Amino acid sequence: MAWTEILYDVKDHVATVTLNRPDRLNAWTRHMEGELRQAMEQAAADEAVRAIVITGAGRGFCAGADMNLLSGISSGEQQGGGAAGDDARANNGGDGLDANFNRRFSWMLRVPKPVFAAINGPIAGMGVCFSSFCDFRYVAEGAKFTTAFARRGLIAEHGVSWMLPRIVGLTNALDLLMSARTVEARELERLGFARLLPQEGFVDAVRAIARDLTTNASPRSIGVMKRQVYDAMFQNLDEAWEVADREMVASFSSEDFKEGVAHFVEKRAPAFTGR
The missing domain is CATH 1.10.287 (Helix Hairpins)
Structure with missing residues (x-):
């Protein structure tokens, strides 16, 4: 498949999905989201794949929703769209227990293989949302994090208000969401959001961890x-x-x-x- 906003490769039973808009710090678009979903489904169906690693091209992981999208919503030119308005069920059907796994990112919890977020650089907003629904998060030394929403006049979207407290605890989640302050990689590890690894060889190190887990x-x-x-x-x-x-x-x-x-x-x- 010809990807335009992601890269996809498989090596040693590990599929790597790379968000590929490095000139925009991999800012989120609806097209990128669609390609990510397709790549994840491809990896889930591939018997040669045992784990999935998601990372970013260049120096960033995901700087949140593309500002062109947010500007369009603010001016009334768009009605939510890729930011909030189309957050209906990600799949048709499903009720009872299954209904909890049909939302925009909650479907990732039903991918039958471990999903690793390799946070190689700045992460904000939408990047925080979808990485919260990965099974494991690793962060490179020097990377910076912000939820961003409160400083844009927005709220905690896409299930992050439900997932983040389960990762870092209630008080820490409230702090990160309400203050939208910038958090360094070492504090992310202390809070339990991600495990810290050196910047040099970072993505390869995460791949090695994924490969080791699913081999042993x-x-x-x-x-x-x-x-x-x-x-x-x-x-x-x-x-x-x-x-x-x-x-x-x-x-x-x-x-x-x-x-x-x-x-x-x-x-x-x-x-x-x-x-």
Whole structure:
């Protein structure tokens, strides 16, 4: 596929999606969002892919919504669009538990593979929103973060008011959202939003972490656990327990369970298939 606002490649079972508007610090557009969604769906369906890394081209990760879009909304030329107005269900259908995973970025929680945000540089607004719905976040030394919304006369959009407190805690989330202050990478790590890595070789280091995770642990187990954890946010203990009991029985007949036992007994590296 000919991508125009992202780059996509697969190596060593890791798909890398790169936001590719470096001249605008990868500011968010509706077209970029569509391409990101397509790339993620392609990676999810590809048996050769076990993990997904999202990063930015050039010196930025994502500077938030493109200011041309915001200016259009402010002047009345656009009605929300890529910023807020079209945040309807991301997929048609779905109710009950499934309805929670049909929104603009919440669908990422149902991607059956671990998703890593490799925050290589400045991140703001929309970038904070979608990275909050990644499973893991790593930040390069020197990168800067701001939620931005309150300083533009806006509010916490796209589920970030729900997700951010679950990552950094209620008081820290309120601080980051209400103040919209600029936060350095080291504080992001202290708050628990992202793990800090050196700037040099940053994206390769995140890819290596993703590759190590999905090589030494069963991709099938990872996919099931991911769904368990996010579904459990909307379940009571009894419901989550019932799901775990069913999934444990199902795992006993999987190829990865047989391999998990065999490589441990034989004292060798695992060769998981994800099945």
